Amino acid sequence: MIKLLKHLSVYKWMIIAVFVLIFLQSMANLYLPTLMSDIVDKGVVVGNVSYIWKIGGVMLAVSALGAIASVIASYYSSKAAIGLGRDVRRKLFYHVENFSLQEFDEVGTASLITRSTNDITQVQQVTIMMLRMIIGAPIMLVGGIIMAVLKDAKLALVIVLIMPVLIGSILLILYKGIPLFRTVQKKLDRLNLIFRENLTGIRVIRAFSSEKEEKERLKRTNKELTDVSIKVNKIMALMMPVMMLVMNLTVVLVIWFGGIRIDHGGMQIGDLMAFIQYVMQIMFALVMASMMFVMVPRADVSAKRINQVLEMEPAFGDNGDQQADRSKGTLEFDHVTFHYPGAEEPALSEISFTANPGEVTAIIGGTGSGKSTLVQLIPRFYEISNGAIRVNGVDIKEASQREIRSKIGLVPQKATLFSGTIAENIRFGKEEASESELVHAAQIAQAEEFINKLPDGYDSEIEQGGSNLSGGQKQRLSIARALIRQPDLYIFDDSFSALDYQTDARLRSALMEETKEATVVIVAQRVSTVIDADRIIVLEEGRIAGTGTHEELIETSDVYREIVKSQLTEEESA
Incomplete structure (x- = not known):
């Protein structure tokens, strides 16, 4: 995960701005309970209306400052995280482009697709959360504890007693859940593979009436993914109820012991209200941290899968x-x-x-x-x-x-075309080819006849994989793509x-003249x-x-x- 986060270095000014803004927001949130305490103790209790208006105005200004800082921080954190996703996806694609077929066979096309889409999205989402919480949660936690102790050190012992229980519960849940995240990603790879095989091989499946078998295969794999996902989400779902239970029990204990201290004159009502707010902020910081603990392990699994590809050296x-x-x-x-x-x-x-x-x-x-x-x-x-x-x-x-x-001008066994125009597909062999070279290559490949019959000729659109062309038409365009390159081999x-047979004979006759100075392997x-x-x-x-x-x-x-x-x-x- 850390290796991928190093790509954020190009967004360092945005990240610094996020940290400054989150710091301002956290300070504003920590200051509000103290202002509320002053309003209660020095305004409401003694009936000082002007003081209430004065401090109330300050509270509104502090709240507005915190809200503005939060919005701007969200914007910059999202921009940096999405930029990270774009950069890593681009780097992954460029790296995979250098792979030999050996690496493609080793990792698998379906897995490479999952890693460049789902896994990068996981990292991207966690990065947004981390940029918001990596500084906000610690400030709220430490600041909340300090402010609570300053309000009443004895009452703060309640927090000291509760926190180990809370942290222990979170760690136990994570210990059970993290291994399942790896399984989820593997099952997602498998599901992606089956989808891909079914979509690319739909003609074969229908020709052999294998729809029922393929549905069962998909159903079985989908159920495996569903079962693992439900299991991991059940475990992670325990976290929020545990957090809320501990939080509410803490508030009850604070009110209980706080009421006793007020009764004995050791604490004012406003201080108790502020103390409760600080306890809530401490607990909220732990909630944010727990959410990080839920998301980061899954993103870490995804990051490892991405790094595995990036670290693969071509054979x-x-x-x-x-x-x-x-x-x-x-x-x-x-x-x-x-x-x-x-x-x-x-x-x-x-x-x-x-x-x-x-x-x-x-x-x-x-x-x-x-x-x-x-x-x-x-x-x-x-x-x-x-x-x-x-x-x-x-x-x-x-x-x-x-x-x-x-x-080399290679015409593969399986004619592969790309979405775009016929001209773009032929020029794939030579981008700077002139119009006359384009037409000449199509003529030699015996493709001009069917191209001229199309409504837009060479500007006719080819659908993904050339699905709107026949097998023979795709082969002839593949041959034209190699011919326009005018290679040595x-x-x-x-x-x-x-x-x-007729087109085959005409094509071979035309090729003999076109390739007489080159080496031809058939x-x-x-x-x-x-x-x-x-x-x-x-x-x-x-x-x-x-x-x-x-x-x-x-x-x-x-x-x-x-x-x-x-x-x-x-x-x-x-």
Whole structure:
């Protein structure tokens, strides 16, 4: 929690102003009971009306000063706390942007969303409370005790007897409640995960009529969260009744013993009334402190979860300073082996090949053979276990990630688009691209035809995730986004699967001319997509099972022949 609160340093003048204003408010509140005591003893009892008006006016002025200070302090404390939330959220987002896929897999997307929203909100709310109470509660507590002792030291013994009981009760409740806050946040992560899976996978759920099962899963997780939340709130709910009980018992005891002292002439009525007010202020300070004790542990859990992400170092740094442009467009895998974190068996083993400019290298294999894993290693989404990958002759570990990725145009297996216009999505590959470059990329990607049919053309809005476009349209826009970048190395990860054969053929024909000076790597399921490639690499269980042209592999690779046989007739394969 303290680490996050250090971000408040940029708001130090606001915080100083809050502390000064809260101090003024507390002093005003502590002064009011003494003024009331004077009105009773020197005005009401003796019938001095002018004195009542005079001190009454002073009380109004002190109350107004306290109220104004309180309002301004609330404004500045809220502004500082909300600024803290904004700064931490921005820092968290920027930090997560540097994560490799390994860190995303470790923490989980659903948990990252919870940490950047709910957890930061918890810290933000507690910060507002702390700025108001961190100085106000101690001043009211210590000041109230001092003023009570000054009014009547013997009667103040009642407070000394009651406070240990009150503090002990609060600590016991917190001891029981704090561990449950961690459980609440974990259950919230789980609920967020299920919501996310259901919303993103709604088509699959409906297609398999699994609504009932998913409702049960959500109901079960929701009940677990509800049960834990009820349990922790039951424990915390005890605090206020305990506080009120102790407070009222204290007031009864003060009135009881105060009445005895008045009867014996050791105390005046006004002093007793002021003493009761100071007791109430002491108890109110403890109530404020107890509220802090309720909120701070939960915020502390959230702060630890946020710090856990902020302290996570990417699995590999970005220390390279070499320029990836020695041999423009070349891609080399040199005995590359890769394990997913925690996996016993490697996903890829001893992969070696070289792809040169002007060549098309195709990667084909069965499901789970490691095709997509291989292409994800090129932009360094994961760190390889052994071997080396070189882009433009430079080891990707020795060049900066930005430098390496600037040379690559990646079209992922799942076409991902962002909310905004079609033009904005294509320019995602090159922000400064001209209108002619935009149109040219769309033409090559065979996307211009459907774009021109839309009411607003390139300015047509794309909904979140491209939900208002078909799979083929999304793939073509993803391809246009890579083409507009004009990189040295193109990677198409099964990027033609949603296209019909006619569009696929036209697109590959256009790509041949567009990418003739670049290196092209194609991952595909269809043999028809890779049949004309200069080099076909056949993967089986993470190993290379054959390399060559279509004709060569038909003769030499049993795995490739099986794939061809399952997709093409004898005439087509020939």
